[in-house]
Amino acid sequence: MSQRFAVRGETIQLDQLLKALGWADSGGAAHAAVEAGQVHVDGRVEQRKRAKLHAGQRVAFAGQSVLLVGEGDETE
Numbered sequence: 001m002s003q004r005f006a007v008r009g010e011t012i013q014l015d016q017l018l019k020a021l022g023w024a025d026s027g028g029a030a031h032a033a034v035e036a037g038q039v040h041v042d043g044r045v046e047q048r049k050r051a052k053l054h055a056g057q058r059v060a061f062a063g064q065s066v067l068l069v070g071e072g073d074e075t076e
Contacts, residue, residue: 002065006073011052014039023061033061
């Protein structure tokens with residue numbers, strides 16, 4: 001399943017994104033998923049729990065993926 005998520009401002013932290021999408025129930029769960037190597041950013045395993053993500057990047061976790069878009073670009 002793939003979806004789009006509008007980044008408000010210039011960046012969003014990876015752990016915050018996982019929580020906002022409902023892919024992690026808590027910050028601790030988000031951190032555990034990243035530490036376990038289960039989260040990919042642009043096709044690569046991301047080890048930084050608080051990695052700053054920008055519009056144009058794709059995040060994948062547990063069979064789901066999301067494309068980050070700039071605010072107002074959700075319908076492209």
